Amino acid sequence: MKLAVVGGGSTYTPELIDGFARLRDTLPISELVLVDPAAERLELVGGLARRIFAKQGHSGRIVTTSDLDAGVEGADAVLLQLRIGGQEARLQDETWPLECGCVGQETTGAGGLAKALRTVPVVLDIAERVRRANPEAWIIDFTNPVGIVTRALLTAGHKAVGLCNVAIGFQRKFAKLLDVAPSEVHLDHIGLNHLTWETGVRIGGPDGEDRLPGLIAAHGGTIAADLRLPSALLDRLGAVPSYYLRYFYAHDEVVEELRTKPSRAAEVAEMERQLLAMYGDPALDTKPELLAKRGGAYYSEAAVDLAAALLGGAGSPYQVVNTTNNGTLPFLPDDAVVEVQAAVGAKGAAPLPVPRVDPLYAGLIANVTAYEDLALDAALRGGRERVFRALLAHPLIGQYGYAEQLTDKLIAHNREHLAWA
Incomplete structure (x- = not known):
């Protein structure tokens, strides 16, 4: 292979x-x-x-x-x-x-x-x-x-x-809290990439007992602290949002934080400098501990599992992946790409059925899907107006004045990478 x-x-x-x-x-x-x-x-x-x-x-x-x-x-x-x-x-x-x-x-x-x-x-x-x-x-x-x-x-x-790696991170975290093997934890994971919620945590497979309510009741404070969101929000949602939802649920708070602390990019660049120096040591024959701070936790396990299943090997039959919607979320176009549990095998990924999605999540999912449709159009065909339309559609922007300013800044900072600019 x-x-x-x-x-x-x-x-x-x-x-x-x-x-x-x-x-x-x-x-x-x-x-x-x-x-x-x-x-x-x-x-x-x-x-x-x-x-x-x-x-x-x-x-x-x-x-x-x-x-x-x-x-x-x-x-x-x-x-x-x-x-x-x-x-x-x-x-x-x-x-x-x-x-x-x-x-x-x-x-x-x-x-x-x-x-x-x-x-x-x-x-x-x-x-x-x-x-x-x-x-x-x-x-x-x-x-x-x-x-x-x-x-x-x-x-x-x-x-x-x-x-x-968001889903596998939650799987490992919940398995530890429930004191079970990670392979026993099946997530009801719905949404789009970096816009997802865990609406169920089942033991043993897609038809297993849902342990999420008990998890939130017993460990909501710990889970919420990792997400940097209030535990009361998890109680009200009855679900666990990915940490990327903080950009939506606490947008202004996050903006103030980002304005006053070093950027993640600067932190990662320094980590990369240190890591590459370590990688050059001929005595090093294991991944260094610093790599865990770089991000991508459990990335390798997820990649192995997916590749093995696609290539007809021993990968898990159910995995959270990004694949074509095809009616899985009926409020989205069939050709949208969703991030959900799917049956994965040599023929690809087939999403599992998803119960009715709460409008609290469905509305935001539909909005961001519309943005992604416009974003892909801009990426494929270029042009200032297509960039503006995508930015105007994004729920974190939405105002024409901001969209105008951001369009100009985006093009100015990325001109060398945009063939049409």
Whole structure:
């Protein structure tokens, strides 16, 4: 089995490598190719990756290359983890929206749109080259904004599934609180990428007993503290929102925080500098503890599980993924991409039935889906007016004056990445 990781020079990659090594019985990889144009970073990451495999007794071969076409040739699955523009672009995404009093974040609001505009054309080019190399290869997208990027891939007819680590993080957290194995926890997870709620926590599978009410009653304070939301809000919702919902539920509070503290991009850039220095140590043969602060917790387990299921291996039959709606949420278009529990196998991901969604969530989901539709249009066809329409539609912006200002700032800060600008 051959897998390729595009963006293999990422400091995330050793987390992925560690999972591939530990879970080799679930996903038996014979060849792993790390593809990245940043040759120096790639060699540092690739060296550590080989040492991790060797230490854990994995017999698979690890190859590094800056040649995308050679890297994906013959791959059974290709995992995408790109950041077009690097941490410098992320820093801009987190900064200029604040000048208009709007959240500055890399996947939400105006910053998220900027990332989509930079990313979608590049991902579609990569996907076409993957299709030419092997039309049967699966594309697993971990590149943000996952919902918009996955929708672009599926609209273009690619064999793609989107992946996020939010759900697996909740699964692990709830399993610990309930003192059960993570594999026993099945989430009723509904919404869009980075706009989701856990409306049920079932033990044993989709038909198991719902333990969420008891979880909120016994541990609501702990869960809410991790989300940085009031525990009373969880009581009133009767559900657990993802931490990205704080940008909506406490927008003005978050804006004030972001204006007064160092940006996440600056923190991550410093972590990356330290991590790359560590990766260059020939004695290092495990992922360093600092990597846990970089983000992407349990990313490797989720990626292994999904790839194994898609490739006919031992992956879990039910997984939270990003895939085509097809009536799952009846208030959304069929071609929207939703993040829900799905039955995953060699034919792809088929969403499980979802009970009626409370209007409190359905309204916001529908609004953001409309924004994502306009955002994808702007990413595919370009143009100032399409950018303005997407920003005007976003529930965190919504006012024409802000949309006008943000449109100009977005284009000014991203001109080098926008072919039409």
